[in-house]
Amino acid sequence: MKTVLVTGANGQLGKEIGKLSAALPGLPPIVCTTRKELDITSAGDVEKFIDGSNIEFLVNCAAYTNVDLAEKEKEKAFLVNHDSVRNLVSAAGRKDIHIIHISTDYVFDGKSNIPYREEDVAAPLSVYGMSKLKGEKEVLKYAKGMIIRTSWLYSSSKGNFFSTMLRLGRENEEVRVVFDQTGSPTFAGDLAGAIMKIVAGISGDQTGFSPGIFHYANEGVCSRYDLAVEIMKAAGMDCRVVPVESDSFPVPAARPHYSVLNKSKIKRLYSINIPHWRESLLKCTTEVNI
Numbered sequence: 001m002k003t004v005l006v007t008g009a010n011g012q013l014g015k016e017i018g019k020l021s022a023a024l025p026g027l028p029p030i031v032c033t034t035r036k037e038l039d040i041t042s043a044g045d046v047e048k049f050i051d052g053s054n055i056e057f058l059v060n061c062a063a064y065t066n067v068d069l070a071e072k073e074k075e076k077a078f079l080v081n082h083d084s085v086r087n088l089v090s091a092a093g094r095k096d097i098h099i100i101h102i103s104t105d106y107v108f109d110g111k112s113n114i115p116y117r118e119e120d121v122a123a124p125l126s127v128y129g130m131s132k133l134k135g136e137k138e139v140l141k142y143a144k145g146m147i148i149r150t151s152w153l154y155s156s157s158k159g160n161f162f163s164t165m166l167r168l169g170r171e172n173e174e175v176r177v178v179f180d181q182t183g184s185p186t187f188a189g190d191l192a193g194a195i196m197k198i199v200a201g202i203s204g205d206q207t208g209f210s211p212g213i214f215h216y217a218n219e220g221v222c223s224r225y226d227l228a229v230e231i232m233k234a235a236g237m238d239c240r241v242v243p244v245e246s247d248s249f250p251v252p253a254a255r256p257h258y259s260v261l262n263k264s265k266i267k268r269l270y271s272i273n274i275p276h277w278r279e280s281l282l283k284c285t286t287e288v289n290i
């Protein structure tokens with residue numbers, strides 16, 4: 001039977017896809033692989049794994065995602081986010097497999113003030129953004145390649161803005177959060193659902209495959225400060241959120257001040273309904289012990 005291969009299955013998005021399993025009608029069985037099970041930096045391992053299985057779709061959730069550390073570990077970031085994507089595309093091409101590759105709003109410089117469309121010029125500010133953009137270019141060379149850029153991804157697992165705010169809210173009476181970064185939060189569970197709806201539609205022949213770039217984030221727009229305020233409210237925490245400028249938090253990697261994504265294309269071509277970020281934030285909050 002044909003299967004869906006998910007790489008980077010231990011990450012936020014990979015875990016959410018794993019939870020969906022075969023819940024959607026028309027969805028082929030999902031094979032989730034962690035870095036231990038399939039290290040995408042090894043072209044040989046990737047080729048062997050793909051050649052030895054009956055994969056119809058490859059969803060690449062594996063990535064080097066430490067935005068600040070990437071400024072120091074440039075080679076590592078490019079190895080995972082660029083060279084390894086080439087490995088995946090090359091192995092997929094040999095067996096005519098569809099690839100859905102995940103990318104980021106950090107490919108943009110944030111100088112716009114209207115939501116970014118897929119065709120807008122990418123000009124990353126950071127090593128992470130540059131490495132992801134180069135990965136995208138590999139996927140774009142492939143006729144069965146699809147890229148979904150997302151932004152401000154979070155889930156109930158550790159190591160994201162949501163979980164960090166909950167921890168800070170528990171430990172402090174006050175937390176300072178930047179108000180000059182505007183974007184759209186994305187609940188990884190929603191993105192996982194959208195990806196699998198696309199896979200089920202194409203696999204079941206209800207939807208044609210459209211290659212190229214697509215944008216997906218939750219509906220609505222906010223600043224990091226607004227998001228932190230809503231997280232504290234949703235969690236019933238008294239912690240006061242103080243708005244500050246990005247300059248007050250010097251970090252190695254520059255972030256775009258504005259990275260709202262225009263999602264019209266994915267909604268239109270794949271009939272995807274996207275929940276508002278506030279609604280999804282409440283959903284995610286129910287998954288954690290506050």
Ligand SMILES: NC(=O)c1ccc[n+]([C@@H]2O[C@H](COP(=O)([O-])OP(=O)(O)OC[C@H]3O[C@@H](n4cnc5c(N)ncnc54)[C@H](OP(=O)(O)O)[C@@H]3O)[C@@H](O)[C@H]2O)c1
Binds near residue numbers: 013035105149150
């Ligand atoms: N997080 C965000 O805010 C955000 C925003 C926009 C776009 N994105 C994109 O969304 C996608 C998913 O992000 P995420 O937040 O789910 O990332 P994540 O939680 O950091 O997960 C990434 C996963 O990739 C795995 N990985 C790293 N190197 C690998 C390798 N060589 N071979 C196989 N697996 C490897 C990691 O393995 P280990 O668990 O062993 O480290 C980890 O499980 C990424 O493409 C990311 O660039 C993320």
